[in-house]
Amino acid sequence: xxxxxxxxxxxxxxxxxxxxxxxxxxxxxxxxxxxxxxxxxxxxxxxxxxxxxxxxxxxxxxxxxxxxxxxxxxxxxxxxxxxxxxxxxxxxxxxxxxxxxxxxxxxxxxxxxxxxxxxxxxxxxxxxxxxxxxxxxxxxxxxxxxxxxxxxxxxxxxxxxxxxxxxxxxxxxxxxxxxxxxxxxxxxxxxxxxxxxxxxxxxxxxxxxxxxxxxxxxxxxxxxxxxxxxxxxxxxxxxxxxxxxxxxxxxxxxxxxxxxxxxxxxxxxxxxxxxxxxxxxxxxxxxxxxxxxxxxxxxxxxxxxxxxxxxxxxxxxxxxxxxxxxxxxxxxxxxxxxxxxxxxxxxxxxxxxxxxxxxxxxxxxxxxxxxxxxxxxxxxxxxxxxxxxxxxxxxxxxxxxxxxxxxxxx
Amino acid sequence: xxxxxxxxxxxxxxxxxxxxxxxxxxxxxxxxxxxxxxxxxxxxxxxxxxxxxxxxxxxxxxxxxxxxxxxxxxxxxxxxxxxxxxxxxxxxxxxxxxxxxxxxxxxxxxxxxxxxxxxxxxxxxxxxxxxxxxxxxxxxxxxxxxxxxxxxxxxxxxxxxxxxxxxxxxxxxxxxxxxxxxxxxxxxxxxxxxxxxxxxxxxxxxxxxxxxxxxxxxxxxxxxxxxxxxxxxxxxxxxxxxxxxxxxxxxxxxxxxxxxxxxxxxxxxxxxxxxxxxxxxxxxxxxxxxxxxxx
Numbered sequence: 223x224x225x226x227x228x229x230x231x232x233x234x235x236x237x238x239x240x241x242x243x244x245x246x247x248x249x250x251x252x253x254x255x256x257x258x259x260x261x262x263x264x265x266x267x268x269x270x271x272x273x274x275x276x277x278x279x280x281x282x283x284x285x286x287x288x289x290x291x292x293x294x295x296x297x298x299x300x301x302x303x304x305x306x307x308x309x310x311x312x313x314x315x316x317x318x319x320x321x322x323x324x325x326x327x328x329x330x331x332x333x334x335x336x337x338x339x340x341x342x343x344x345x346x347x348x349x350x351x352x353x354x355x356x357x358x359x360x361x362x363x364x365x366x367x368x369x370x371x372x373x374x375x376x377x378x379x380x381x382x383x384x385x386x387x388x389x390x391x392x393x394x395x396x397x398x399x400x401x402x403x404x405x406x407x408x409x410x411x412x413x414x415x416x417x418x419x420x421x422x423x424x425x426x427x428x429x430x431x432x433x434x435x436x437x438x439x440x441x442x443x444x445x446x447x448x449x450x451x452x453x454x455x456x457x458x459x460x461x462x463x464x465x466x467x468x469x470x471x472x473x474x475x476x477x478x479x480x481x482x483x484x485x486x487x488x489x490x491x492x493x494x495x496x497x498x499x500x501x502x503x504x505x506x507x508x509x510x511x512x513x514x515x516x517x518x519x520x521x522x523x524x525x526x527x528x529x530x531x532x533x534x535x536x537x538x539x540x541x542x543x544x545x546x547x548x549x550x551x552x553x554x555x556x557x558x559x560x561x562x563x564x565x566x567x568x569x570x571x572x573x574x575x576x577x578x579x580x581x582x583x584x585x586x587x588x589x590x591x592x593x594x595x596x597x598x599x600x601x602x603x604x605x606x607x608x609x610x611x612x613x614x615x616x617x618x619x620x621x622x623x624x625x626x627x628x629x630x631x632x
Numbered sequence: 633x634x635x636x637x638x639x640x641x642x643x644x645x646x647x648x649x650x651x652x653x654x655x656x657x658x659x660x661x662x663x664x665x666x667x668x669x670x671x672x673x674x675x676x677x678x679x680x681x682x683x684x685x686x687x688x689x690x691x692x693x694x695x696x697x698x699x700x701x702x703x704x705x706x707x708x709x710x711x712x713x714x715x716x717x718x719x720x721x722x723x724x725x726x727x728x729x730x731x732x733x734x735x736x737x738x739x740x741x742x743x744x745x746x747x748x749x750x751x752x753x754x755x756x757x758x759x760x761x762x763x764x765x766x767x768x769x770x771x772x773x774x775x776x777x778x779x780x781x782x783x784x785x786x787x788x789x790x791x792x793x794x795x796x797x798x799x800x801x802x803x804x805x806x807x808x809x810x811x812x813x814x815x816x817x818x819x820x821x822x823x824x825x826x827x828x829x830x831x832x833x834x835x836x837x838x839x840x841x842x843x844x845x846x847x848x849x850x851x852x853x854x855x856x857x858x859x860x861x862x863x864x865x866x867x868x869x870x871x872x873x874x875x876x877x878x879x880x881x882x883x884x885x886x887x888x889x890x891x892x893x894x895x896x897x898x899x900x901x902x903x904x905x906x907x908x909x910x911x912x913x914x915x916x917x918x919x920x921x922x923x924x925x926x927x
Contacts, residue, residue, distance in 0.1 A: 262748075262751060262756070262857075263756060263857065264756060264857070265756075266751070266755060266756035267755045267756055270755075270756075397900075397901055423896075423900050424900055424901055425896075425900055425901075425903065426900075426901060426903060426904035426905075429860075429861055429904050430861070430903075430904065431852050431858065431861045432654055432851075432852070434650045434653070434782075435647055435650050435651075435893055435896035435897070435900075435903075436896065436900065438643070438646045438647065438650065438776055438777075439643065439896075439897065441777070442640065442642070442643050442646075455756060455758055455853060455855060455857075458758055458853050459758075459852060459853055462760075462851075462852075462853065463851070466763070466770075466779045466781070466782075466851070467770065467777055467779055468770050468777045468779075487758050487759070487760070487853065488760065489760040491760075492760070523755065524755060
């Protein structure tokens with residue numbers, strides 16, 4: 223028999239490819255997690271590399287190697303662009319064998335990834351995005367909204383402001399899915415409590431760094447509260463400039479979505495006295511402190527906020543479910559795995575006990591904080607005082623009000 | 633309260649003034665771009681990154697050396713200007729003989745590298761920089777609450793813009809500069825070191841960007857992406873004013889700031905787009921820009 227050159231080349235290539243595989247647990251298929259978030263823009267510090275670190279921490283704490291699981295974590299930058307995120311998600315699901323996409327801040331981007339994940343019957347666990355649309359009209363059986371949403375923020379922060387006498391509002395809104403939803407949800411609460419909304423300025427996102435014009439308009443509306451329906455660097459800039467224009471002397475500022483990382487960027491001098499809502503703070507209790515101690519050496523300049531903690535918590539629960547079902551079974555059908563996740567008890571160091579509702583809403587406890595004065599802060603990242611606590615079953619929009627289509631069908 | 637187009641008068645005046653403040657930044661940045669383009673024929677896409685470096689330089693001077701705002705207003709442009717000189721000498725000077733596009737690609741790449749480095753070390757949330765004590769507070773102008781610092785920005789920008797214009801158009805140094813761009817070999821024959829003139833011009837343009845960066849530091853958060861928000865608008869300003877026209881860049885910078893400010897009152901959603909709308913209209917009617925000379 224003569225061996226052709228082609229067969230020889232083919233055999234050589236095949237032989238060369240064999241040793242490339244990494245050592246792995248015998249037989250078990252690899253579970254692949256893709257962290258998709260903003261690695262370069264305004265939401266870098268609220269998500270970004272710290273989300274990846276927290277996801278990996280969950281692998282470590284769960285002890286994947288000891289349980290015979292092969293888990294791989296990859297990540298990518300979606301640059302807050304829905305079209306880019308969709309093409310990454312497709313490539314991950316189709317070509318790279320990703321089973322679960324994690325984090326995905328920026329509501330418009332998350333809504334786009336939601337569609338792809340459902341179409342491919344994979345899993346999407348969202349920690350970064352805020353819009354309630356994800357568990358409402360555009361809900362999906364392949365999805366869990368882990369950490370917070372616009373309704374919970376509006377109820378906790380907005381509700382507290384109205385109670386404290388802030389009955390007339392002006393909104394400064396980032397002009398995309400998230401900002402609009404947050405404004406709409408807060409408006410509902412303000413009006414229900416007998417308050418009025420006197421006006422709003424929707425500014426282009428991303429790309430606006432000067433808010434002075436909108437702040438002056440807000441001031442001349444004579445509203446008592448300025449609701450900031452924005453996030454990340456935009457919130458930081460608008461609070462800074464509000465102080466510069468003396469807006470904080472005539473109006474109360476309601477930072478409807480603000481993270482401990484934003485307070486760090488502003489400095490306590492500027493941020494003191496602000497109310498904000500998070501479902502996680504590193505200094506809440508022994509468990510949260512223990513978690514933070516485990517990760518902070520890996521992300522020393524950016525301590526975890528609720529989005530980061532959500533990435534940890536979601537990954538941990540996903541791994542528990544996969545271990546329970548077996549990796550092969552868990553990879554087969556995204557919707558079935560999510561259904562199993564909803565049935566299993568959810569508990570970890572960051573959030574304590576939680577329940578995942580059938581529409582994919584994870585019910586975390588909402589904590590209303592007040593930012594400390596510089597004199598009250600005892601050490602690095604000591605920024606918040608706890609003001610009020612709303613349990614998970616009261617913090618979120620009731621199931622019936624969401625009009626999630628797949629629940630009606632069931 | 634009297635009304636103009638259904639908007640209360642005081643609010644409108646306030647917006648005009650705020651537009652002027654933003655216009656000051658546009659003017660300073662587009663001025664640097666126009667100088668560099670006019671003299672070197674390089675489309676300097678790294679301008680936004682150099683603006684950001686100016687802001688970071690003032691932050692670092694304060695953080696690591698305890699040097700306050702006013703000294704850094706002079707020091708930061710010098711440091712970043714020197715950095716510009718190094719860039720020009722080592723990299724950019726190699727491209728003068730090639731097409732514009734190569735310069736554009738090179739400076740665009742440089743901008744990405746610089747921003748990436750800063751993002752890696754300082755994150756994107758931004759770093760706080762305090763307004764200096766004497767410029768703290770605000771003045772009640774009757775129709776609006778005017779922060780003193782912003783007033784200072786407009787003043788400083790006007791002084792810098794018009795002195796740059798005067799140096800280039802009215803002094804013998806400026807005349808040499810202009811002659812060198814017109815006909816380099818001839819000027820060299822008169823004993824002028826043309827490559828050095830060009831290097832210093834680039835350094836000067838960069839220093840202008842850094843100066844604007846220091847002025848911007850207390851207003852915006854000092855973050856690696858701060859140049860991005862300006863650079864596109866500033867390029868539009870240069871195009872509208874006429875490529876390479878110094879006066880065009882200054883006047884158009886302030887004017888577009890005002891137009892943008894007014895848009896924010898009437899239809900805020902369009903405030904990021906209006907500049908480009910103006911650009912399209914100007915290019916359709918006057919292809920060389922408002923102040924550009926016909927080629």
